Amino acid sequence: MIVAAAHELEGQRVCFVGVGLPNIAVNLAKRTVAPDMELVYEAGVFGARPARLPLSIGDPTIVTGATAVTSMFELFAFYLQGGLIDVGFLGAAQIDRFGNINTTVIGEYEHPTTRLPGSGGACEIAINAREVFVIMRQSARSFVERIDFRTSPGNLGGAENAGRIRREQGWLGNGPTVVVTDLGIWHFDETGEMRLDSLHPGATVEDVRETIGWTPRVSPDLETTPAPTDEELRLIRVELDPGGAYTR
Amino acid sequence: MRDAIAELVRDGDTVAIEGFTHLISFAAGHEIIRQRRRDLVLARLTPDVIYDQMIAAGVARKLVFSWMGNPGVGGLNAIRRVTEGPSPTLELEEYSHFGMVARYTAGAANLPFFPLRSYFETDMPTANPLIRPIESPYGDGVVYAVPPLKPDVTIVHAQRASAAGDTQVWGLLGCQKEAAFAAERVIVVVEEVVAEEVIRADPNRTIIPGLIVDAVVVEPWGAHPSYVQGAYDRDNRFYLDWDPISRSAEVTDAWLREWVHDLDGRAAYLEKLGAERVASLRPGSAPSGVVDYGAYG
Numbered sequence: 001m002i003v004a005a006a007h008e009l010e011g012q013r014v015c016f017v018g019v020g021l022p023n024i025a026v027n028l029a030k031r032t033v034a035p036d037m038e039l040v041y042e043a044g045v046f047g048a049r050p051a052r053l054p055l056s057i058g059d060p061t062i063v064t065g066a067t068a069v070t071s072m073f074e075l076f077a078f079y080l081q082g083g084l085i086d087v088g089f090l091g092a093a094q095i096d097r098f099g100n101i102n103t104t105v106i107g108e109y110e111h112p113t114t115r116l117p118g119s120g121g122a123c124e125i126a127i128n129a130r131e132v133f134v135i136m137r138q139s140a141r142s143f144v145e146r147i148d149f150r151t152s153p154g155n156l157g158g159a160e161n162a163g164r165i166r167r168e169q170g171w172l173g174n175g176p177t178v179v180v181t182d183l184g185i186w187h188f189d190e191t192g193e194m195r196l197d198s199l200h201p202g203a204t205v206e207d208v209r210e211t212i213g214w215t216p217r218v219s220p221d222l223e224t225t226p227a228p229t230d231e232e233l234r235l236i237r238v239e240l241d242p243g244g245a246y247t248r
Numbered sequence: 249m250r251d252a253i254a255e256l257v258r259d260g261d262t263v264a265i266e267g268f269t270h271l272i273s274f275a276a277g278h279e280i281i282r283q284r285r286r287d288l289v290l291a292r293l294t295p296d297v298i299y300d301q302m303i304a305a306g307v308a309r310k311l312v313f314s315w316m317g318n319p320g321v322g323g324l325n326a327i328r329r330v331t332e333g334p335s336p337t338l339e340l341e342e343y344s345h346f347g348m349v350a351r352y353t354a355g356a357a358n359l360p361f362f363p364l365r366s367y368f369e370t371d372m373p374t375a376n377p378l379i380r381p382i383e384s385p386y387g388d389g390v391v392y393a394v395p396p397l398k399p400d401v402t403i404v405h406a407q408r409a410s411a412a413g414d415t416q417v418w419g420l421l422g423c424q425k426e427a428a429f430a431a432e433r434v435i436v437v438v439e440e441v442v443a444e445e446v447i448r449a450d451p452n453r454t455i456i457p458g459l460i461v462d463a464v465v466v467e468p469w470g471a472h473p474s475y476v477q478g479a480y481d482r483d484n485r486f487y488l489d490w491d492p493i494s495r496s497a498e499v500t501d502a503w504l505r506e507w508v509h510d511l512d513g514r515a516a517y518l519e520k521l522g523a524e525r526v527a528s529l530r531p532g533s534a535p536s537g538v539v540d541y542g543a544y545g
Contacts, residue, residue: 019315019317019319019320020320042345043268043269043270043420043422044268044420044421044422045420054320054482054484055319055320055321055482055484055487055488056269056319056320056482056484056487057269057319058268058269058270058319058420059269059482060270060419060420060475060477060478060481060482060531062420063419063420063477064534065534069418069419069420069421070421071421071422071423071425071426072268072293072345072346072349072421072422072423073349073350073353073423073426076345076346076349077346080346081346081364081365081366104342104371104372104375109371109374109375110336111333111334111335111336112331112332113332113333114328114332115316115323115327115328115331115332116323117315117316117317117323118313118314118315118316118342119314119315119342119343119344119345119372120294120314120315120344120345121315121344121345121346122344123344123366123367123370123372124344124345124346124364124365124366127365127366127368128365128366149371149375150369150370150371151370151371151372152370153368153369153370156369165368165369168389169368169369169389169390170365170388170389171365171368172365245320246320
């Protein structure tokens with residue numbers, strides 16, 4: 001999943017790195033397919049060169065050797081809302097077929113069964129990054145017909161409507177383009193709905209159907225995701241995450 | 249610290265202990281717990297473990313925030329206990345990160361609101377009706393407004409300050425400057441107090457002038473288990489350990505007794521933490537280059 005997500009970042013220039021799994025995927029991409037990519041952290045860092053992969057995205061290693069440390073106001077106002085972010089890379093607790101994301105609550109807002117972290121920067125990243133990548137584990141509880149709370153907008157109710165609303169409201173972003181899960185890689189078709197384009201080695205379409213709350217669209221040209229190389233596994237296990245904090 | 253909290257933090261106050269992962273004043277949070285403040289409105293972008301501890305200790309009635317969690321570890325369990333289920337007891341008011349930063353900015357700049365291109369087509373304005381759409385007065389569409397946040401007290405930790413409170417920070421800046429200028433009262437907690445000449449030799453690094461500072465508290469290691477760039481690393485082991493501690497109210501209470509109520513301040517906390525743990529958190533060296541401001545006149 002992490003390697004597949006890193007591959008999707010090939011050729012990208014400026015990436016806003018979310019907390020959790022996005023952090024390891026982006027740092028792997030930086031060491032492999034996207035060495036020139038600028039890493040942007042919401043804590044207020046542009047052009048980070050992390051020497052280690054920390055537990056938290058506000059770690060001192062993102063500061064030492066960075067291009068610029070900014071106030072959070074500058075980061076969100078000038079870099080994100082100013083239109084400099086190519087990819088916003090987010091995690092999610094729930095996602096629907098149009099890539100709308102919930103990271104706020106499971107259940108009713110006033111009386112939740114599970115209180116999740118909330119937006120952080122995700123809401124504005126989803127609106128103002130040119131495109132949005134999502135990485136998350138797939139399950140019937142996370143891939144749902146209807147999310148309990150819309151924290152970060154995706155393709156709303158479909159591409160046509162979402163495109164019109166984005167233009168009218170002046171969003172800089174074009175919405176989600178990639179969702180990488182533990183089973184496969186999804187892109188979005190012309191209607192704005194998620195389509196399974198690649199299965200990871202060992203996963204089956206049946207596995208996918210059992211872990212999703214709607215009838216998924218599957219590409220007629222379904223591919224198999226290339227297996228991680230020895231070097232990619234070494235980078236993850238030895239260099240990036242020796243303690244297994246991200247891969248446990 | 250005891251005097252600063254006793255004098256400047258009152259029951260019912262809106263208190264912002266800011267610092268994004270970096271420079272979080274755990275020492276001030278613990279002193280507020282020890283002095284048994286009540287009914288506080290706690291504001292902070294990322295409530296973090298310090299607010300989990302403060303809320304577990306019963307100091308707060310409300311939390312104003314944008315992301316609550318223990319990054320890379322999981323949820324804040326004490327806060328979850330009072331915000332989940334049929335009858336939550338802690339009031340929540342939530343924004344996005346940019347919304348919170350914009351709120352402090354409006355508070356600092358004496359503006360009635362701050363406009364942002366955020367929140368479109370989300371449930372956030374429904375969950376928090378203080379997030380409101382407004383028409384641009386120049387006819388180019390709708391943006392969202394957030395109200396100013398003016399804490400009664402903002403508390404920030406910093407590398408150094410002069411005795412007068414001129415405060416210098418390097419590393420992640422978060423929104424401490426905005427939160428301090430927005431506040432009625434400001435407490436600065438520092439690793440060291442330096443001579444005024446040290447501040448004046450590098451004025452670009454000053455984020456808060458003594459003009460708005462009500463108290464300077466010298467509290468080395470006062471940000472542990474968060475970190476101070478160049479002085480000590482984030483103690484990730486503590487953040488991991490907090491998860492099992494905070495899963496039970498009884499174990500959390502026992503921890504608060506042992507590490508907060510039964511200690512009389514940071515020096516005792518550090519001694520209890522142990523020299524070995526402290527030494528393991530010291531980073532190597534990576535000094536900045538020196539710039540020449542020039543001498544004129």
